[in-house]
Amino acid sequence: xxxxxxxxxxxxxxxxxxxxxxxxxxxxxxxxxxxxxxxxxxxxxxxxxxxxxxxxxxxxxxxxxxxxxxxxxxxxxxxxxxxxxxxxxxxxxxxxxxxxxxxxxxxxxxxxxxxxxxxxxxxxxxxxxxxxxxxxxxxxxxxxxxxxxxxxxxxxxxxxxxxxxxxxxxxxxxxxxxxxxxxxxxxxxxxxxxxxxxxxxxxxxxxxxxxxxxxxxxxxxxxxxxxxxxxxxxxxxxxxxxxxxxxxxxxxxxxxxxxxxxxxxxxxxxxxxxxxxxxxxxxxxxxxxxxxxxxxxxxxxxxxxxxxxxxxxxxxxxxxxxxxxxxxxxxxxxxxxxxxxxxxxxxxxxx
Amino acid sequence: xxxxxxxxxxxxxxxxxxxxxxxxxxxxxxxxxxxxxxxxxxxxxxxxxxxxxxxxxxxxxxxxxxxxxxxxxxxxxxxxxxxxxxxxxxxxxxxxxxxxxxxxxxxxxxxxxxxxxxxxxxxxxxxxxxxxxxxxxxxxxxxxxxxxxxxxxxxxxxxxxxxxxxxxxxxxxxxxxxxxxxxxxxxxxxxxxxxxxxxxxxxxxxxxxxxxxxxxxxxxxxxxxxxxxxxxxxxxxxxxxxxxxxxxxxxxxxxxxxxxxxxxxxxxxxxxxxxxxxxxxxxxxxxxxxxxxxxxxxxxxxxxxxxxxxxxxxxxxxxxxxxxxxxxxxxxxxxxxxxxxxxxxxxxxxxxxxxxxxxxxxxxxxxxxxxxxxxxxxxxxxxxxxxxxxxxxxxxxxxxxxxxxxxxxxxxxxxxxxxxxxxxxxxxxxxxxxxxxxxxxxxxxxxxxxxxxxxxxxxxxxxxxxxxxxxxxxxxxxxxxxxxxxxxxxxxxxxxxxxxxxxxxxxxxxxxxxxxxxxxxxxxxxxxxxxxxxxxxxxxxxxxxxxxxxxxxxxxxxxxxxxxxxxxxxxxxxxxxxxxxxxxxxxxxxxxxxxxxxxxxxxxxxx
Numbered sequence: 001x002x003x004x005x006x007x008x009x010x011x012x013x014x015x016x017x018x019x020x021x022x023x024x025x026x027x028x029x030x031x032x033x034x035x036x037x038x039x040x041x042x043x044x045x046x047x048x049x050x051x052x053x054x055x056x057x058x059x060x061x062x063x064x065x066x067x068x069x070x071x072x073x074x075x076x077x078x079x080x081x082x083x084x085x086x087x088x089x090x091x092x093x094x095x096x097x098x099x100x101x102x103x104x105x106x107x108x109x110x111x112x113x114x115x116x117x118x119x120x121x122x123x124x125x126x127x128x129x130x131x132x133x134x135x136x137x138x139x140x141x142x143x144x145x146x147x148x149x150x151x152x153x154x155x156x157x158x159x160x161x162x163x164x165x166x167x168x169x170x171x172x173x174x175x176x177x178x179x180x181x182x183x184x185x186x187x188x189x190x191x192x193x194x195x196x197x198x199x200x201x202x203x204x205x206x207x208x209x210x211x212x213x214x215x216x217x218x219x220x221x222x223x224x225x226x227x228x229x230x231x232x233x234x235x236x237x238x239x240x241x242x243x244x245x246x247x248x249x250x251x252x253x254x255x256x257x258x259x260x261x262x263x264x265x266x267x268x269x270x271x272x273x274x275x276x277x278x279x280x281x282x283x284x285x286x287x288x289x290x291x292x293x294x295x296x297x298x299x300x301x302x303x304x305x306x307x308x309x310x311x312x313x314x315x316x317x318x319x320x321x322x323x324x325x326x327x328x329x330x331x332x333x334x335x336x337x338x339x340x341x342x343x344x345x346x347x348x349x350x351x
Numbered sequence: 352x353x354x355x356x357x358x359x360x361x362x363x364x365x366x367x368x369x370x371x372x373x374x375x376x377x378x379x380x381x382x383x384x385x386x387x388x389x390x391x392x393x394x395x396x397x398x399x400x401x402x403x404x405x406x407x408x409x410x411x412x413x414x415x416x417x418x419x420x421x422x423x424x425x426x427x428x429x430x431x432x433x434x435x436x437x438x439x440x441x442x443x444x445x446x447x448x449x450x451x452x453x454x455x456x457x458x459x460x461x462x463x464x465x466x467x468x469x470x471x472x473x474x475x476x477x478x479x480x481x482x483x484x485x486x487x488x489x490x491x492x493x494x495x496x497x498x499x500x501x502x503x504x505x506x507x508x509x510x511x512x513x514x515x516x517x518x519x520x521x522x523x524x525x526x527x528x529x530x531x532x533x534x535x536x537x538x539x540x541x542x543x544x545x546x547x548x549x550x551x552x553x554x555x556x557x558x559x560x561x562x563x564x565x566x567x568x569x570x571x572x573x574x575x576x577x578x579x580x581x582x583x584x585x586x587x588x589x590x591x592x593x594x595x596x597x598x599x600x601x602x603x604x605x606x607x608x609x610x611x612x613x614x615x616x617x618x619x620x621x622x623x624x625x626x627x628x629x630x631x632x633x634x635x636x637x638x639x640x641x642x643x644x645x646x647x648x649x650x651x652x653x654x655x656x657x658x659x660x661x662x663x664x665x666x667x668x669x670x671x672x673x674x675x676x677x678x679x680x681x682x683x684x685x686x687x688x689x690x691x692x693x694x695x696x697x698x699x700x701x702x703x704x705x706x707x708x709x710x711x712x713x714x715x716x717x718x719x720x721x722x723x724x725x726x727x728x729x730x731x732x733x734x735x736x737x738x739x740x741x742x743x744x745x746x747x748x749x750x751x752x753x754x755x756x757x758x759x760x761x762x763x764x765x766x767x768x769x770x771x772x773x774x775x776x777x778x779x780x781x782x783x784x785x786x787x788x789x790x791x792x793x794x795x796x797x798x799x800x801x802x803x804x805x806x807x808x809x810x811x812x813x814x815x816x817x818x819x820x821x822x823x824x825x826x827x828x829x830x831x832x833x834x835x836x837x838x839x840x841x842x843x844x845x846x847x848x849x850x851x852x853x854x855x856x857x858x859x860x861x862x863x864x865x866x867x868x869x870x871x872x873x874x875x876x877x878x879x880x881x882x883x884x885x886x887x888x889x890x891x892x893x894x895x896x897x898x899x900x901x902x903x904x905x906x907x908x909x910x911x912x913x914x915x916x917x918x919x920x921x922x923x924x925x926x927x928x929x930x931x932x933x934x935x936x937x938x939x940x941x942x943x944x945x946x947x948x949x950x951x952x953x954x955x956x957x958x
Contacts, residue, residue: 002927036929232859
């Protein structure tokens, strides 16, 4: 970690986005994570994505649990709302916040410990319910904060830093998310921002539960030979299913690839996800096929990355509950207490 | 691009912009750190070794280092007004607060080597030659027309900018090295001087002749028209103690600024500077213009002198033609009359400071010393040798009017040439500078320099109240920084000599350095031609004067590219690097001066 604050000075050509902010304005405090931690790269990718999307920082709520990954919301979007919850309980708090104020962008940041172990029950139900959120799992396969024990996502047969072989079966967050009904499922790698930034942008602009599993090497405890979450291993085994270009509503759509290998997916707000297919037998529209594809490649020892599944027409929790468009927190006593006459009417209907 | 070879001394030298720009290549960040540490004597000696006159230069230097300073570039679009570090005035701090350093200076040679060197003129160039050669055992004789040594620094630079005790002190350090000084001895004939059997002669006689302005009325009103350079000398010698109430100063250089400010102190109440061209085009340093205007001296531009008006043999004013600047068909800038009526300004005295020239009436033209069409000697820019093998030129005498720091640089190089020549070596083979590159790592994220970049804007040097300074020609205007302010200004220095050194073999391409770099200097990308690479870095690399640092190919097939342009040298890349692929290493380059180190390796070993 670094003891000095990052100097405020910036490159003379640093540009402002449409709402007058520079990329630096989306930064947070200086990171206290280990030097070289993949999580810091993910923070940088989130900063870049929010800057490019002209997001007003005060329209974002960052929620996290406990762990190295859950510390990171302090290191980006310093002007946004934040909530550090109890270990593994971020999804519930996020769900509650979302119900109270549906107008914010909800960014859940968690790790493999926080989501796949202690918080697995919360993780699955938030997805099942279709909460409109971006759920980023910074996945490094170890408990870094407690000195590098295997986490629930550690691959079978992978080696710890001390040489112990993992004998437990791994939990596959991408597979789970697909099964549980997430309407946007992607996997990224902290060492490839060209792929990661568009994925984050697309996830932010997606309506519904968007799950992003980001492999993020732990330099201190899981970056050695024998690890399947190291920089070298992921680079050697990374199989990108596609390359994503995120095209915002206001951008002109320019075709610069040969037709046929492109899939354009228009989201609810009109933004377009342009996918350049890298694998012929992967169809991002088909949940079952996507699940099969991911499992098939994983069995071959590949780490599949890219946008794996998206349902652009997905509904979210608010639609399921048929809530009013006005956020609850703005409803006054009048709207919330319709009076004795209305109550009598309801009671009568139940008799 | 090919991988950068950081073993070439020039590579990191160029990154230290101030040192690269300094003609004498003073290790600026090195002494600024010493000032911040309160080690003023050490800071002074770093300077003294390199530029010989720290106290004098700390007040009068033309500061080529400051426009070059990286701080001025990194503050662009980052605040009110981008400003370099006040390098020059920090130098003065070292001189002001140092202890008695005489014991740490070289001693006069105990054994003479039997070689005799003549220096003509006792200005900065000659004195530098004397300082470099005398301790080596050379018998150096400095000839000077005036009684005291110092040259232009003593007789033309006004006392309110440079107190005489500073000159006495720093000139004294040199003369105390066993240099023979012959004051009141004007050299009238180089032939006679050569006949005295000197092994080498160094001409450092300056550019002593002020240019005149031959327009109508010049002769008739001569009593009240003065050549600026001569007039400043007369002021120094106290031949002149007053001037008329209304004074016009012609010319836009630093001498004009010295003239107008001196006139203001000798009775001039309505003093104005009038220049032919635009205010922006003036040769005077911006700060000297500011100083003049601060003293209530207006600068009027685009006025070309036409006549001196006089009545009964007395100057009454000057007429000027009004002009404007235009570009001709070939794009050259020209001054064309605006057609407006001429401007007339009343005045009692005029000071002409429109340039100075070299004058060598004392050098016979049949000695084998060639002169060019402008009357300047033909001198090798590197060796300072003239077409006569044992006659060298330096300072203003060599290439026309420049400034003190150039004179010092010439003096060092000429001394190297003389030392090599008299040791039977080829003087065209120049000695390499001495270079070291040492890690500053003290522990985890702990460096032996302060890497926390100060956000402060440049501090102004305090002035003595105008009421006091305008009453006297000798009261120094600038007070200099106090130690507390000096510390804060020193902290603005970015330590550009502490280099970011990249080791490809241990890099794991985790991007940590890219993410943390506040200036977006670092990119991992596919290699390409330089012009292509410059376009597609994290931030575009538009300053072509600044190099790209390119690594060899990495594991992923990419290369690391660092744009040196606006790097803060904050070391965060190295703090963030998990494998130590980045390290902060201090690059110290020292020019090799005359002495054993400047000789060929074979001779050095024998010595």
